[in-house]
Amino acid sequence: MARSQTKGLFCGKMKILAICGSSRRGNTEAMLKRILDGAKEAGAQIELVLLREKQILTCDGCFCCEKTKTCRLSDDMRLIYPKMFNADVIVLGSPNYFNNVSGLMKNFFDRFCPFWEETLKGKKAVLVVAGAEGGKSLKTTEKALKNFCEICSIRIVGKILIKAKEANEIQKNQKVMQKCFLLGKKIAAAE
Numbered sequence: 001m002a003r004s005q006t007k008g009l010f011c012g013k014m015k016i017l018a019i020c021g022s023s024r025r026g027n028t029e030a031m032l033k034r035i036l037d038g039a040k041e042a043g044a045q046i047e048l049v050l051l052r053e054k055q056i057l058t059c060d061g062c063f064c065c066e067k068t069k070t071c072r073l074s075d076d077m078r079l080i081y082p083k084m085f086n087a088d089v090i091v092l093g094s095p096n097y098f099n100n101v102s103g104l105m106k107n108f109f110d111r112f113c114p115f116w117e118e119t120l121k122g123k124k125a126v127l128v129v130a131g132a133e134g135g136k137s138l139k140t141t142e143k144a145l146k147n148f149c150e151i152c153s154i155r156i157v158g159k160i161l162i163k164a165k166e167a168n169e170i171q172k173n174q175k176v177m178q179k180c181f182l183l184g185k186k187i188a189a190a191e
């Protein structure tokens with residue numbers, strides 16, 4: 001039985017995990033924190049993982065995982081995998097880097113080779129993107145996040161795509177911060 005199906009039966013609180021793919025303490029992180037604030041207020045168990053603080057090796061394409069169904073690389077992913085498996089909702093946040101996700105986020109995605117088929121199936125995701133240009137270019141990063149969710153059969157239940165360039169820009173935008181907070185509350189309350 002998937003973890004999300006057990007919510008309420010044995011496990012109680014909704015678990016919401018945010019993954020931040022920014023290289024700095026900037027807009028993406030601020031939005032993720034606010035979403036988690038909202039989720040916490042609605043009673044969820046929350047956690048934020050800052051990929052830039054983790055040691056995550058690049059997938060070396062060995063394909064050992066096809067047989068072993070796990071990754072042979074030994075690094076911080078060993079701690080992050082269980083967090084992903086246990087989460088009901090995964091909030092994926094990335095800045096737009098060259099109309100894509102950041103390298104940190106892509107590197108993280110590539111490490112799900114052993115787990116894309118079954119393990120994340122049925123989970124929910126929220127997508128968060130910050131980009132200097134805004135407009136259509138934000139969609140390119142959103143698409144890269146969506147690709148991961150589609151491949152892993154994760155259902156997208158919300159998104160926030162925001163134009164911002166300087167590291168402390170979005171924190172000053174009360175409207176966006178409130179939108180993030182309310183989205184956090186909403187996902188924590190949803191079944």
Ligand SMILES: Cc1cc2nc3c(=O)[nH]c(=O)nc-3n(C[C@H](O)[C@H](O)[C@H](O)COP(=O)(O)O)c2cc1C
Nearest residue numbers: 022026027028095096097098099131132133164165
């Ligand atoms: C390496 C790099 C590449 C970037 N490429 C783009 C881009 O293609 N389009 C864009 O709109 N902004 C681009 N930006 C700007 C960031 O998306 C923007 O500063 C954003 O606010 C960063 O989010 P953060 O504060 O969460 O780190 C780039 C920034 C960096 C450092």
